[in-house]
Amino acid sequence: MIKKNELPLLEVKNLKKYFPVEKGFWRKTVGYVKAVDKVNLYINEGETLGVVGESGCGKTTLGRCILRAIEPTEGSILFRLNGDMIDITKLDRESLRATRRYTQMIFQDPYSSLDSRMTVLDIVGEPLLVNNLATGRKMEERVKDLVNVVGLNVKHLKRYPHAFSGGQRQRIGIARALASNPKFIVADEPVSALDVSVQAQTLNLLQDLQVEFKLTYLFISHDLSVIEHISDRVAVMYVGKIVELAKTEEFFLNPLHPYSEALLSALPKPDPRLRMKRIILSGEVANPVNPPSGCYFHPRCKYAEEICKKEEPEWKEVNPEHFVACHFAKELSLKGVI
Amino acid sequence: MKNNKRKISAEEKLYVATQWQLMRRKFKKHKLAILGGTTLVIFYILAIFCGFFSPQDIYKQHSGYIYAPPQRIHFFDEEGFHLRPFVYGLERKIDPITFRKIYIEDKTRKLPIYFFVRGDKYKLWNLYSTDIHFFGVKDGPIFLFGADKLGRDLFSRNLHAARISLSIGLVGVAISFILGCIIGGISGYFGGMADMVTQRVIEFLICIPTIPLWMSLSAALPKKWPPTKIYFGIVIILSIVGWCGLARVVRGKLLELREEDFVMAAKICGATSGRIITRHLLPAFLSYLIVNVTLAIPNMILGETSLSFLGLGMRAPAVSWGVLLQDAQNVRTLALHPWLLIPGLCVIITILAFNFLGDGLRDAADPYKL
Numbered sequence: 137m138i139k140k141n142e143l144p145l146l147e148v149k150n151l152k153k154y155f156p157v158e159k160g161f162w163r164k165t166v167g168y169v170k171a172v173d174k175v176n177l178y179i180n181e182g183e184t185l186g187v188v189g190e191s192g193c194g195k196t197t198l199g200r201c202i203l204r205a206i207e208p209t210e211g212s213i214l215f216r217l218n219g220d221m222i223d224i225t226k227l228d229r230e231s232l233r234a235t236r237r238y239t240q241m242i243f244q245d246p247y248s249s250l251d252s253r254m255t256v257l258d259i260v261g262e263p264l265l266v267n268n269l270a271t272g273r274k275m276e277e278r279v280k281d282l283v284n285v286v287g288l289n290v291k292h293l294k295r296y297p298h299a300f301s302g303g304q305r306q307r308i309g310i311a312r313a314l315a316s317n318p319k320f321i322v323a324d325e326p327v328s329a330l331d332v333s334v335q336a337q338t339l340n341l342l343q344d345l346q347v348e349f350k351l352t353y354l355f356i357s358h359d360l361s362v363i364e365h366i367s368d369r370v371a372v373m374y375v376g377k378i379v380e381l382a383k384t385e386e387f388f389l390n391p392l393h394p395y396s397e398a399l400l401s402a403l404p405k406p407d408p409r410l411r412m413k414r415i416i417l418s419g420e421v422a423n424p425v426n427p428p429s430g431c432y433f434h435p436r437c438k439y440a441e442e443i444c445k446k447e448e449p450e451w452k453e454v455n456p457e458h459f460v461a462c463h464f465a466k467e468l469s470l471k472g473v474i
Numbered sequence: 475m476k477n478n479k480r481k482i483s484a485e486e487k488l489y490v491a492t493q494w495q496l497m498r499r500k501f502k503k504h505k506l507a508i509l510g511g512t513t514l515v516i517f518y519i520l521a522i523f524c525g526f527f528s529p530q531d532i533y534k535q536h537s538g539y540i541y542a543p544p545q546r547i548h549f550f551d552e553e554g555f556h557l558r559p560f561v562y563g564l565e566r567k568i569d570p571i572t573f574r575k576i577y578i579e580d581k582t583r584k585l586p587i588y589f590f591v592r593g594d595k596y597k598l599w600n601l602y603s604t605d606i607h608f609f610g611v612k613d614g615p616i617f618l619f620g621a622d623k624l625g626r627d628l629f630s631r632n633l634h635a636a637r638i639s640l641s642i643g644l645v646g647v648a649i650s651f652i653l654g655c656i657i658g659g660i661s662g663y664f665g666g667m668a669d670m671v672t673q674r675v676i677e678f679l680i681c682i683p684t685i686p687l688w689m690s691l692s693a694a695l696p697k698k699w700p701p702t703k704i705y706f707g708i709v710i711i712l713s714i715v716g717w718c719g720l721a722r723v724v725r726g727k728l729l730e731l732r733e734e735d736f737v738m739a740a741k742i743c744g745a746t747s748g749r750i751i752t753r754h755l756l757p758a759f760l761s762y763l764i765v766n767v768t769l770a771i772p773n774m775i776l777g778e779t780s781l782s783f784l785g786l787g788m789r790a791p792a793v794s795w796g797v798l799l800q801d802a803q804n805v806r807t808l809a810l811h812p813w814l815l816i817p818g819l820c821v822i823i824t825i826l827a828f829n830f831l832g833d834g835l836r837d838a839a840d841p842y843k844l
Contacts, residue, residue, distance in 0.1 A: 262745065292489070295486075
C-alpha cells in the first residue's frame with residue numbers, strides 16, 4: 137500500500153455542501169441544510185475507501201460533490217491527473233467536461249439510473265461517444281468487450297433495460313462506468329437495491345474489476361458487512377461530518393468514536409453463543425438544519441460530558457492513519473468486533 | 475440452434491422493442507381508445523374532403539325543401555330487397571289544422587343513391603375544380619340530415635362545418651404547444667425567479683373565467699374581416715389561455731426528469747446540456763406532451779363552438795358547428811326541427827372520441843411503469 141506521504145489519487149479538503157432552506161413567497165433563505173460539512177479525506181490509488189453512515193447523513197451528497205455532479209459550496213477536491221494534482225472545484229465547464237472521463241459513478245438504483253429509452257449499446261457507449269473515444273464499429277467492439285467483462289451476454293446489446301433484472305441492470309451500469317477507462321469510481325450504494333446473492337456477485341465483480349483495471353473506489357454504503365468485505369479503509373459519517381477514518385481492520389477491532397462503537401454493536405454476529413450487548417442509541421439523528429451545539433453526537437452519546445456540548449471536537453490523527461473527531465478519543469476504551 | 479432461434483423470437487422482440495413499439499402494444503389493449511381514434515380518423519377524412527363527401531353545394535337554397543326532415547335510406551320497397559339503397563322523394567303538404575308545412579315520403583318517386591355521381595360544381599381545397607361527389611341521387615337533392623330554414627342541405631353543411639371546427643382545435647393546440655414548450659421549458663430549466671414569474675402569470679391567466687375573456691377579445695375583432703382572418707383571430711384568442719396547461723406539464727416533467735439518475739449519469743460521463751436535452755429529456759417527455767395535446771384539443775373545439783354559438787366567433791357565411799347551432803337556439807326549433815341539433819351531436823362525439831383517445835394514450839405513455 138502507498139504511504140500517506142506519497143501523493144494520493146484524490147484529496148478532499150474542507151468540503152462543504154449547504155442546501156439553502158427557502159421559505160415564504162419571496163423564497164428567503166432562512167437556513168441551511170449542512171449535508172456535507174468540513175469533510176477531509178484522501179484516497180490512495182488502487183484502494184477502496186468505504187463511507188458508512190445512517191440514511192440522510194450526507195454520504196450520497198459527498199459522493200456527488202466529489203464528482204461535481206452537484207456543485208460543492210466550499211472546499212477543494214484535488215485529483216491526480218498525469219502526475220499533477222488538479223483542483224476539480226476550480227475547473228471551468230469545458231475542462232471539467234474533459235476530466236469527467238477519469239471519474240465515474242455507479243448508482244444505487246439500477247432502475248432509474250439507466251435511460252429506459254436507450255439500448256444497452258447506446259447506454260454503455262455513451263461515455264465513449266461524448267468523449268470522442270470511439271464511434272460506430274469501434275464503439276460497438278469496445279461495448280462488446282465491456283459487456284463481456286461485466287458478465288453479460290454480448291447478444292443482448294440491442295435490448296432495452298426493461299429486459300433485464302436488477303442485478304443485470306447494475307452490471308450494465310458498471311459497464312457504463314468502466315467505458316471511458318476511469319481511474320476513480322464513486323460507487324453509491326451499488327448493491328443495496330439488490331438481493332443478497334446478487335449483492336455478493338456484484339461485490340466480487342467490483343473487486344475483480346478493481347484489480348484488472350487498477351481502479352480506486354469511494355464505496356458508499358449503510359451496510360457495515362458490505363463495507364468490511366470490500367474496503368481498505370472506512371470513513372464514518374454522522375450528520376454531514378466524518379467522525380472517524382481508519383483502516384478497516386483497525387476500525388473493526390478498535391473503534392475510537394462512540395458512534396462507531398454503536399454502529400459496530402448493531403452488526404449481526406454469526407456465532408449465537410457470542411452475546412454482545414447491543415448499544416441502542418437513544419434519541420433521533422440530529423437535524424442537519426439545526427444541529428446541536430458542540431459535538432453533533434453529544435445528545436445521543438453515553439460518554440458525553442460538559443465539554444461535548446460546548447466545543448466541537450477537533451479532527452485529529454490519534455493513532456497512525458486513524459483519524460477521529462472526539463474529545464475523549466484517547467481516554468475511552470471502546471468495544472469493536474472480536 | 476435454428477430451432478432455438480425461432481423459439482426466442484417472440485420474447486426477444488419484446489426485449490428489443492423501442493419505446494414507441496411498447497406504447498403501441500399497450501395502446502392496442504385499450505378498446506375505447508381504438509374506437510375513439512377510429513372515429514376521429516373518419517371525422518377528419520370527411521372534413522378534409524368535405525366537398526367530395528357532401529352531396530350538395532352548401533349555399534344552394536332549395537326553396538321547395540325548407541325545414542325538410544332527414545330522409546331515410548331504404549333497402550326494401552314493396553317488391554322486396556334492393557342492393558342499391560334508395561330514398562323516397564319528399565312531397566310537401568300543408569297540415570290542415572296547424573297550417574304547418576309537412577313532408578311525407580312519396581312512395582311513387584324512388585331515388586336510388588349512386589356513388590361518384592355528378593352534381594354541383596365545387597373546388598377541392600380551392601385547387602381542383604370538379605363536380606364529382608362521393609354519393610348522391612341523379613335527380614333532385616338528397617337530405618340525409620334534413621334541411622335548414624333556407625332549404626340548404628344540413629349534411630353538406632355539417633361536413634363543411636367539421637372542417638373549421640376540427641381544424642381550429644389542431645391549429646390552436648399547435649400554437650399552445652409551441653408557447654407551452656418554450657415558456658414551460660424556460661420555467662423548468664432555469665428555475666428560480668424566471669420560474670416564479672411564469673408560474674404566477676399562469677396562475678393569474680387560469681383564474682380569469684374563459685368565456686368572458688374570449689367574448690371580450692373576439693368582440694374586438696373587426697366585423698369587416700374576411701372569414702380566414704377571423705379564423706386565425708379566434709385561434710389566437712383560444713390559445714391565449716390554452717398554453718398555460720401545457721406549460722405546466724412541460725415544467726413539471728422537466729423538474730421531475732432533471733432529478734433522474736440517468737440524467738446525472740449522462741452529466742457525469744461528460745455529455746453536454748444539448749445532448750442531455752435532446753437525447754434524454756425530450757424522448758422521455760414527448761409521449762406525455764402528445765397525451766396532453768390530445769386532451770387539450772377538445773377544449774379548443776368547445777371554445778370555438780361556444781363562441782360561434784354566441785355569435786362572437788365564426789360568422790355566416792362561414793360555417794362551423796357553433797354557427798350551425800345558432801339556428802337551434804329556441805324551443806320551437808327543438809320541438810319541430812330536432813335535426814338542427816345534429817351539429818351538437820357531432821361536437822359531443824368528437825369530444826368523447828378525443829377524450830377516449832387521450833385516455834388510451836395516457837395509459838400507454840409510460841410503457842415502463844409497472
